[in-house]
Amino acid sequence: MAKKDDTSTVGMRYLTSPMQRLVVLWIPLCAFLFVLLFPFYWMVTTSIKPDAELLQRDGNPFWVTNPTLAHIKKLLFDTQYPEWVWNTMLVSISATFISLFCSVLAAYAIERLRFRGSRLVGALIFLAYLVPPSILFIPLSTMVFKFGLFDTRLALILTYPTFLIPFCTWLLMGYFKSIPFELEECALIDGATRLQILRRIVLPLAVPGLISAGIFAFTLSWNEFIYALTFISSSEVKTVPIGVVTELVEGDVYHWGSLMAGALLGSLPVAILYSFFVEYYVSGLTGAVKE
Amino acid sequence: MQARPAAVVPGARARQAAPARRALSRWLDDRNVLGLAFLLPGALILLVFLTYPLALGTWLGFTDAKIGRAGHWIGLDNFEFIWNDSLTRLALFNTLFYTIVASVIKFALGLWLAILLNEHLPFKAFFRAIILLPFIVPTALSAIAFWWIYDPQFSIISWALQRMGLIHQYIDFLGNPWMARFSVIAANIWRGIPFVAICLLAGLQTISPSLYEAAALDGANGWQQFRRITLPLLTPIIAVVMTFSVLFTFTDFQLIYVLTRGGPLNATHLMATLSFQRAIPGGNLGEGAAIATAMVPFLLAAILLSYFGLQRRAWQQGGTDR
Numbered sequence: 260m261a262k263k264d265d266t267s268t269v270g271m272r273y274l275t276s277p278m279q280r281l282v283v284l285w286i287p288l289c290a291f292l293f294v295l296l297f298p299f300y301w302m303v304t305t306s307i308k309p310d311a312e313l314l315q316r317d318g319n320p321f322w323v324t325n326p327t328l329a330h331i332k333k334l335l336f337d338t339q340y341p342e343w344v345w346n347t348m349l350v351s352i353s354a355t356f357i358s359l360f361c362s363v364l365a366a367y368a369i370e371r372l373r374f375r376g377s378r379l380v381g382a383l384i385f386l387a388y389l390v391p392p393s394i395l396f397i398p399l400s401t402m403v404f405k406f407g408l409f410d411t412r413l414a415l416i417l418t419y420p421t422f423l424i425p426f427c428t429w430l431l432m433g434y435f436k437s438i439p440f441e442l443e444e445c446a447l448i449d450g451a452t453r454l455q456i457l458r459r460i461v462l463p464l465a466v467p468g469l470i471s472a473g474i475f476a477f478t479l480s481w482n483e484f485i486y487a488l489t490f491i492s493s494s495e496v497k498t499v500p501i502g503v504v505t506e507l508v509e510g511d512v513y514h515w516g517s518l519m520a521g522a523l524l525g526s527l528p529v530a531i532l533y534s535f536f537v538e539y540y541v542s543g544l545t546g547a548v549k550e
Numbered sequence: 551m552q553a554r555p556a557a558v559v560p561g562a563r564a565r566q567a568a569p570a571r572r573a574l575s576r577w578l579d580d581r582n583v584l585g586l587a588f589l590l591p592g593a594l595i596l597l598v599f600l601t602y603p604l605a606l607g608t609w610l611g612f613t614d615a616k617i618g619r620a621g622h623w624i625g626l627d628n629f630e631f632i633w634n635d636s637l638t639r640l641a642l643f644n645t646l647f648y649t650i651v652a653s654v655i656k657f658a659l660g661l662w663l664a665i666l667l668n669e670h671l672p673f674k675a676f677f678r679a680i681i682l683l684p685f686i687v688p689t690a691l692s693a694i695a696f697w698w699i700y701d702p703q704f705s706i707i708s709w710a711l712q713r714m715g716l717i718h719q720y721i722d723f724l725g726n727p728w729m730a731r732f733s734v735i736a737a738n739i740w741r742g743i744p745f746v747a748i749c750l751l752a753g754l755q756t757i758s759p760s761l762y763e764a765a766a767l768d769g770a771n772g773w774q775q776f777r778r779i780t781l782p783l784l785t786p787i788i789a790v791v792m793t794f795s796v797l798f799t800f801t802d803f804q805l806i807y808v809l810t811r812g813g814p815l816n817a818t819h820l821m822a823t824l825s826f827q828r829a830i831p832g833g834n835l836g837e838g839a840a841i842a843t844a845m846v847p848f849l850l851a852a853i854l855l856s857y858f859g860l861q862r863r864a865w866q867q868g869g870t871d872r
Contacts, residue, residue: 500691
């Protein structure tokens with residue numbers, strides 16, 4: 260992709276003057292960047308501002324004169340925030356691994372084993388991805404009650420794969436498709452079993468796809484809201500988004516400093532993970548849409 | 551989804567193959583059996599936690615189930631009730647308004663941003679990376695940031711506008727019905743633009759620059775090039791991206807739940823938030839399920855739209871439909 264960029268517009272560039280470029284390109288782009296990034300800047304400054312500075316109307320609100328770590332300290336030591344982070348980690352990682360395991364097998368079967376009805380199954384998987392959690396949470400909540408899973412992390416670990424497996428399978432199907440058939444044929448002739456082929460040939464070649472799918476699954480689980488809100492009620496098993504929204508927002512006086520600190524710290528893990536694997540993330544996102 | 555195991559079973563039958571083809575047929579049998587085995591873990595989870603709840607949810611819509619009490623079949627009563635319920639109608643209006651306005655603006659701004667990013671820029675990879683940030687952080691948490699930005703007394707927007715002399719009183723972003731509608735739409739757009747822009751950017755990068763050069767030699771101006779080259783070639787991916795966008799906007803829940811919980815005066819209640827409110831805090835599972843089921847026809851319409859978008863793509867590129 261990056262190579263193509265260099266030639267994509269360079270041919271026409273002599274037609275536009277630097278002034279024109281400033282007006283039609285740089286000013287709108289900076290406006291977009293400002294709007295898209297401002298809430299994050301605002302989160303950071305609010306979370307390190309002392310309360311007195313937060314609630315004063317004069318002075319420059321964009322700047323922090325006396326930065327403080329009091330809000331973050333309060334969040335970490337006076338609330339159950341660390342437990343929520345631990346819960347979210349546990350749930351996200353378990354759901355991601357379950358989903359990856361199921362998706363690798365399913366995607367390989369659909370894309371490579373080409374068993375009878377594999378196309379139909381592929382289409383059904385895609386349809387499953389289109390089923391939104393907002394219409395599933397009510398029946399799922401009755402099931403969660405019936406299975407005795409209410410208020411447990413297991414309820415989330417078992418339900419998150421419902422939106423992760425279809426997505427990951429769809430993504431991995433695209434990656435498996437790009438691996439040449441000849442490699443598998445050679446291995447088959449040499450007497451390898453299908454499982455050996457999957458483990459020794461296909462999986463090593465699909466590592467970028469696995470990373471994409473894994474990051475996506477982790478991020479989606481980390482961000483999940485409606486299931487966690489419905490299936491969890493005790494503070495000690497809540498996930499970060501639910502904990503911040505339901506536990507930190509109580510009473511009439513909002514503690515904006517610690518709320519913003521909670522929002523910031525809760526966003527950091529996915530942001531850091533994302534920053535390490537941007538390319539995988541983008542290729543996963545665009546690949547899934549283009550398939 | 552129920553067809554999945556059934557579709558595989560016929561292949562598992564023993565075949566009477568000629569001896570010369572026995573090896574091949576054994577191999578074929580093998581792939582059917584193996585296919586089934588490989589699908590099993592995923593299919594099991596999806597059947598139990600997706601297909602079954604989907605059916606259960608539809609069934610619940612026809613019952614008077616409450617939390618802690620199994621329901622009895624009451625036919626169309628729930629649907630009749632929500633049809634005549636002014637709050638549900640308001641929620642439907644809000645949802646359609648929210649979806650249409652947010653999607654149109656997300657598309658326009660997303661396409662614009664994609665075109666800007668497709669230019670020859672320094673630090674392009676960096677720009678692309680930070681632009682996706684609003685999309686990857688948890689929506690519930692960024693919604694809290696918006697809540698603070700929309701605060702009636704300490705809103706930074708009001709502060710800035712007042713300093714510029716544009717307003718004299720602080721704006722009550724979430725307190726007035728129409729203001730609240732537009733405020734939640736703005737937050738939704740903020741979160742959705744990156745997704746649209748990055749996906750459309752991927753589409754733009756597949757368009758050959760030689761087309762633009764040829765058009766420019768023929769004297770086409772920028773707008774004509776956009777209208778006659780960019781848009782038609784981008785249509786297939788626009789169809790898919792916008793279907794996803796519409797789908798996720800229509801079923802949106804967390805943004806509203808965090809920002810307004812449906813208020814003020816239910817002006818921002820969407821179908822999803824209303825169904826949650828009726829079913830979980832209200833305890834009326836049947837009614838909530840009926841509202842959720844009522845969303846399905848709209849979702850199907852959106853999916854069909856995407857299907858035809860995909861079809862168009864196949865013939866446009868001279869390929870065959872899979």
